[in-house]
Every structure is written in C-alpha cells, then in structure tokens.
Amino acid sequence: QKEVEQDPGPLSVPEGAIVSLNCTYSNSAFQYFMWYRQYSRKGPELLMYTYSSGNKEDGRFTAQVDKSSKYISLFIRDSQPSDSATYLCAMNMNTGFQKLVFGTGTRLLVSP
C-alpha cells in the first residue's frame, strides 16, 4: 500500500463547476499537508498549505484535512479553464528535515 493515494484522473468538468480533489494516506504521523498545482511543462507551484486538521480558504480554493479519517481534500469553486492542470497532494511529519511524500497527482480538465 502506498503511503499516499490519489486518483490520477483525468477529471473533466465544465467551467463554473465545483471541483473536489482528494488524497488518502496511511501514516498518522503526517502533520503538514500541501497542495501543488503543476501546469504542463512547468514545475509544481504551492497552492495551499495546512497544518493538522481543519479547513483553510484562499479565494476560490479550500483545503480540508480530516486526520481522523486520514483524508485531505482540495475544493475549487467556480472552476475556470485556467485551473486545468495536475494537482499533487504532499505531506510531511514536521517542519524539520523530512522529505515530502507526494501523491501521484490528479489531472483536471475544465472545459469552457
């Protein structure tokens, strides 16, 4: 079993839809959770960063962490064609010198 599981997609939605992207993980020691967006032929860029359980909102994006279920989500409201990218979840046990564990990424396609 992989430490982090993520549906690879692709996930196709019409413009304006609400998108839900999810990851599950097995290591209960993970404390820091990140979502990265990667456009084709570019490096990953940090989108959202949360610590422990709870929600965090930034514009059209909401990150949700449920540590009891070992489940994290990224919601995108009013999705735009410019949101078409691959979304990677990543997690870490602490802020020290621990390498990140990445999901496989979900490819999102938002059609106009």
Add this chain to the structure above:
Amino acid sequence: SAVISQKPSRDICQRGTSLTIQCQVDSQVTMMFWYRQQPGQSLTLIATANQGSEATYESGFVIDKFPISRPNLTFSTLTVSNMSPEDSSIYLCSSLGAGVAFFGQGTRLTVV
C-alpha cells in the same frame, strides 16, 4: 517563499553523454532536493543535498550515475551521467522552508 531558478529548461542529448543541471535559490537554504518526474507520474526523490556534506541518495539512485554538488547555501548541481533513453524525464530541484517545498521550473531531458 523561495524563488528557484533552474537551467537548462530543456535539452536533447546523445546517449552516453552527461548533462549537468544547475539550480540557484534566491535565499540561503540548508537542504536542497533533486526529483525526477516521468511523464504522467508523480515526483520521485533522487537525493537530498546538504551544503558541506555528501548527498544522500534514495533507493535506486547512485552517486556514480547522479553526482551532486552543493558548494554553498544557494546553489546545487545534478549531473546525469552516461545517459540512456531511460533517463529521459523532467528533473526538478527543490528547497524546503518551514516544511513546505518550493520547486524550480524543471529541466526536460530527452536522450536520443
């Protein structure tokens, strides 16, 4: 956040040759990381580079094939040696700050 500049952005190389990828961070960082990303795949950590010490390689990656230099706190290089078509991939450098990883734009390598 850190700004990471990586070059070259892409290259096409002959098998048997070597390519050195450079990574420059706009601030001093203790640890830098080198990843490989195969098409449609997530990120695979190659090695962790600390300034002043030898790099730490992940399983499946060896120093003779992927020598790394880390001469100071803002710079690192990764060399892909004796290349074969199987080395065709995207190579990414990364730095870690407060548990969050920041990435360069990547080097797209094609070996022919």
